[in-house]
Amino acid sequence: DAMVIQNPRYQVTQFGKPVTLSCSQTLNHNVMYWYQQKSSQAPKLLFHYYDKDFNNEADTPDNFQSRRPNTSFCFLDIRSPGLGDAAMYLCATSREGLSSSYEQYFGPGTRLTVT
Amino acid sequence: TQLLEQSPQFLSIQEGENLTVYCNSSSVFSSLQWYRQEPGEGPVLLVTVVTGGEVKKLKRLTFQFGDARKDSSLHITAAQPGDTGLYLCAGSDNYGQNFVFGPGTRLSVLP
Numbered sequence: 320d321a322m323v324i325q326n327p328r329y330q331v332t333q334f335g336k337p338v339t340l341s342c343s344q345t346l347n348h349n350v351m352y353w354y355q356q357k358s359s360q361a362p363k364l365l366f367h368y369y370d371k372d373f374n375n376e377a378d379t380p381d382n383f384q385s386r387r388p389n390t391s392f393c394f395l396d397i398r399s400p401g402l403g404d405a406a407m408y409l410c411a412t413s414r415e416g417l418s419s420s421y422e423q424y425f426g427p428g429t430r431l432t433v434t
Numbered sequence: 435t436q437l438l439e440q441s442p443q444f445l446s447i448q449e450g451e452n453l454t455v456y457c458n459s460s461s462v463f464s465s466l467q468w469y470r471q472e473p474g475e476g477p478v479l480l481v482t483v484v485t486g487g488e489v490k491k492l493k494r495l496t497f498q499f500g501d502a503r504k505d506s507s508l509h510i511t512a513a514q515p516g517d518t519g520l521y522l523c524a525g526s527d528n529y530g531q532n533f534v535f536g537p538g539t540r541l542s543v544l545p
Contacts (some may be wrong), residue, residue: 323476324529359534361522362477368544409476421526422467 323379323426327397331432340370340395340429342410351393352423353385354409362409368393368417381396397431438462438523438536446542450512455539457523458505465504466495466525471538477522480508513543 323344330361342351347398349370354362366389382404384396397404407430411423439458447453457466465484469477481490483499483506490497494517497510510517520540527531 325476337441359540361537366531374508374537407474411476421465422482423524424534425469428476430474 321423323410323412325408325429327429328427329430329432331434332397334402334415335399338397338400338407338431340397340410342392342393342395342426344410344412344424344426345391346412346424347390347405348414348415348424349390350413350415351387351432352410352411353383353393353395356407356409356428357403362370375430396426399403400433402433405431407431438525438534440521440523440539442539443467443537444540444542446544448488449514449545451543451544452509452511453513453541454507454509455521456505456507457536457542460504460527461527462503463525464503464527466499466523468506468508469522469524471522472518472519477520492519513541515543515545517541518543 322396326341352367353365355365356362364376365379365383366385376419382398386394407428413421413423441456465482466478467482470480473476476509481492483497486501486503488499494511498507506523518539518541522538523536
């Protein structure tokens with residue numbers, strides 16, 4: 320089945336130690352998103368790629384970076400994680416075009432713990 | 435900036451009861467989606483509505499998009515414990531450039 324895959328599901332890192340989260344998709348969607356979701360809150364968009372074009376949200380800290388080497392893969396890099404970065408990180412995809420309704424399909428998420 | 439509000443924030447009901455949750459905005463949306471998210475998992479798309487006044491049914495779930503495309507409702511008939519989760523509405527403008535989530539309604543259905 321076509322899907323969005325995130326690895327790992329659980330990640331523990333130390334304060335200040337760089338960490339990379341991975342997302343892959345078999346939907347062949349042209350847009351990929353990274354969200355941060357903290358407990359009891361809605362997902363918060365960090366950035367998205369429209370094809371190869373990177374779009375950063377204005378309030379996303381510089382500590383968060385992203386790479387999309389090809390259509391299928393997207394990475395979230397946290398350069399120096401702080402305790403406040405502990406959260407669920409969600410990857411999503413959508414197929415955007417003239418006839419699309421901009422539905423987003425989510426992966427299962429990576430739960431990041433910072434010690 | 436488009437904003438979505440959801441009510442109620444929390445809802446706890448007994449199995450078999452009916453319920454309605456709401457998603458409201460002062461802005462017009464070209465499409466609106468409803469998602470359900472279970473603990474520790476990503477949101478799962480339930481439905482997309484695009485036409486003002488549209489009603490869609492998914493088994494015991496009925497979704498309605500307001501005539502002015504500024505609000506939506508989700509009605510669940512005879513709720514079951516498996517319906518427990520966080521219900522999120524999300525919408526975008528005509529060009530999909532401003533995709534926003536509401537804060538969600540956390541539903542708990544007790545057996």
